Amino acid sequence: MTSPKRNKAKIVNGPGGYILHDVPHLIDYLPDLPTYPNPLQDNPAYSVVKQYFVDADDSVPEKIVVHKDGPRGIHFRRAGPRQKVYFDSDEVHACIVTCGGLCPGLNTVIREIVSSLSCMYGVNRILGIDGGYRGFYAKNTIPLDSKVVNDIHKRGGTILGTSRGGHDTAKIVDSIQDRGINQVYIIGGDGTQRGASVIFEEIRRRGLKVAVVGIPKTIDNDIPVIDRSFGFDTAVEEAQRAINAAHVEAESNENGIGFVKLMGRYSGFIAMYATLASRDVDCCLIPESPFYLEGEGGLLEFIERRLKENGHMVIVLAEGAGQDLMSKSMESNTLEDASGNKLLKDVGLWLSQSIKDHFKKNNMVMNLKYIDPTYMIRAVPSNASDNVYCTLLAQSAVHGAMAGYTGYTSGLVNGRQTYIPYYRITEKQNHVVITDRMWARLLSSTNQPSFLGTKDIPEEKKELPVTPLPDGEKCDAVVDIPPVTKEVTK
Numbered sequence: 001m002t003s004p005k006r007n008k009a010k011i012v013n014g015p016g017g018y019i020l021h022d023v024p025h026l027i028d029y030l031p032d033l034p035t036y037p038n039p040l041q042d043n044p045a046y047s048v049v050k051q052y053f054v055d056a057d058d059s060v061p062e063k064i065v066v067h068k069d070g071p072r073g074i075h076f077r078r079a080g081p082r083q084k085v086y087f088d089s090d091e092v093h094a095c096i097v098t099c100g101g102l103c104p105g106l107n108t109v110i111r112e113i114v115s116s117l118s119c120m121y122g123v124n125r126i127l128g129i130d131g132g133y134r135g136f137y138a139k140n141t142i143p144l145d146s147k148v149v150n151d152i153h154k155r156g157g158t159i160l161g162t163s164r165g166g167h168d169t170a171k172i173v174d175s176i177q178d179r180g181i182n183q184v185y186i187i188g189g190d191g192t193q194r195g196a197s198v199i200f201e202e203i204r205r206r207g208l209k210v211a212v213v214g215i216p217k218t219i220d221n222d223i224p225v226i227d228r229s230f231g232f233d234t235a236v237e238e239a240q241r242a243i244n245a246a247h248v249e250a251e252s253n254e255n256g257i258g259f260v261k262l263m264g265r266y267s268g269f270i271a272m273y274a275t276l277a278s279r280d281v282d283c284c285l286i287p288e289s290p291f292y293l294e295g296e297g298g299l300l301e302f303i304e305r306r307l308k309e310n311g312h313m314v315i316v317l318a319e320g321a322g323q324d325l326m327s328k329s330m331e332s333n334t335l336e337d338a339s340g341n342k343l344l345k346d347v348g349l350w351l352s353q354s355i356k357d358h359f360k361k362n363n364m365v366m367n368l369k370y371i372d373p374t375y376m377i378r379a380v381p382s383n384a385s386d387n388v389y390c391t392l393l394a395q396s397a398v399h400g401a402m403a404g405y406t407g408y409t410s411g412l413v414n415g416r417q418t419y420i421p422y423y424r425i426t427e428k429q430n431h432v433v434i435t436d437r438m439w440a441r442l443l444s445s446t447n448q449p450s451f452l453g454t455k456d457i458p459e460e461k462k463e464l465p466v467t468p469l470p471d472g473e474k475c476d477a478v479v480d481i482p483p484v485t486k487e488v489t490k
């Protein structure tokens with residue numbers, strides 16, 4: 001199985017340093033396809049909207065903050081309905097699959113793909129694939145229509161089921177071909193989008209008129225390029241409940257520590273935003289920010305100090321934080337899940353035990369309450385803002401497929417819906433950059449030590465000018481963190 005490569009990338013250069021990272025189109029390899037007028041032009045809701053159709057030359061800049069004399073930079077194709085479509089409504093046979101871990105909003109995305117296809121484009125053949133990629137080559141499929149999906153956005157999880165592993169490109173494309181499917185909507189994280197990319201390549205190799213569309217899903221917000229992933233907002237909101245409980249417990253006990261573990265395998269965004277939102281957190285530990293326990297400037301010294309000052313404290317820990325510390329004290333762990341993701345050791349239990357041991361050894365009173373709400377957080381339905389976001393993502397995905405685009409992920413870039421080529425989504429992960437302003441804001445809100453000596457800051461980062469980091473800039477990691485998902489072998 002190969003990783004998506006940039007070698008077939010469609011890159012268009014324009015004046016003033018303009019670059020378009022374009023997405024493939026069916027006519028790239030099927031040049032004689034017929035076109036049809038977009039049925040939306042006769043839809044009373046849309047026909048009155050001035051300029052409802054997106055201009056073919058519209059694009060969205062990747063970086064919104066630019067320097068006066070800088071080049072125009074990289075852009076993505078703007079999402080939305082096109083005047084011409086490459087599928088007749090009766091011809092469309094779509095399928096939807098959800099893969100990888102759960103995330104709030106999956107059902108909303110499914111609902112809105114079905115609604116967009118049926119209500120906007122008059123499509124009535126839509127199949128749900130049962131239980132992730134391996135469902136393509138299983139017998140069961142789930143027929144979907146507006147009625148079936150009507151209420152599903154009020155439920156957590158995915159009505160289609162999901163799984164890890166089981167990606168067999170040839171078998172999946174055989175199944176797509178055998179069933180006569182010509183639009184494939186694939187909802188999932190970085191692994192899933194890698195899988196979508198190889199499915200697209202195989203479909204192109206076989207010369208099939210099949211649009212392959214990704215919708216990025218990651219509760220950890222670790223997919224690059226996009227502003228944030230759907231469900232992330234809900235996860236941060238839900239995490240507040242655990243942090244509140246931790247705070248109540250901590251305040252009510254002598255030298256109370258409320259300790260909350262949150263998701264975040266390699267990226268600590270949930271922990272960082274939950275901490276910033278709560279303001280009750282005294283210390284936030286994330287995978288990107290190394291820390292140590294013992295000695296001057298260490299975590300244990302900080303805990304003692306904060307307890308002395310306030311009598312209680314709240315610690316938020318992302319599950320991927322401190323893995324290096326644990327491996328020093330436990331035998332190494334090389335286990336992987338079915339998708340090839342490394343299985344982490346439970347740092348929450350280990351760290352809370354280490355804190356307890358430290359206080360016991362020093363005969364100090366301390367009451368630690370450990371809360372692990374991780375699966376509760378991702379099981380909830382999406383909140384209002386994520387519901388709207390999921391709706392726009394799904395609509396954009398459908399408009400793109402109907403317009404003949406393929407091999408892309410639908411994503412929000414600087415507040416606008418775009419079509420992003422797979423290689424941009426899968427080539428790296430989005431991480432919290434600990435030398436960036438957002439982490440500085442967190443440090444100043446918790447007043448925790450950075451645990452970072454100057455020796456920990458990479459040389460190239462030290463040399464960067466201080467000013468040009470724009471507020472809220474997406475974190476294209478400057479601190480290189482080794483790739484974390486492996487090629488999947490069957």
Ligand SMILES: Nc1ncnc2c1ncn2[C@@H]1O[C@H](COP(=O)(O)OP(=O)(O)O)[C@@H](O)[C@H]1O
Pocket residue numbers: 001002003099100101132133134163164165166167188189190191192193194195196198217218338339341485486487488
């Ligand atoms: N490099 C890859 N090539 C093809 N399929 C992959 C690849 N990595 C992961 N997958 C498939 O994508 C699906 C989901 O991947 P996983 O890593 O579990 O979740 P996520 O998509 O959330 O990252 C699984 O079915 C897995 O087999």
Ligand SMILES: O=P(O)(O)OC[C@H]1O[C@](O)(COP(=O)(O)O)[C@@H](O)[C@@H]1O
Pocket residue numbers: 100101102103189190217218219220221222263264265319337
């Ligand atoms: O236990 P599971 O189902 O494998 O999933 C747990 C993992 O999935 C994650 O949520 C990441 O998945 P996504 O970012 O793709 O949503 C991790 O934070 C977590 O460790």
Ligand SMILES: [Mg+2]
Pocket residue numbers: 100189190191485
């Ligand atoms: Mg993943």
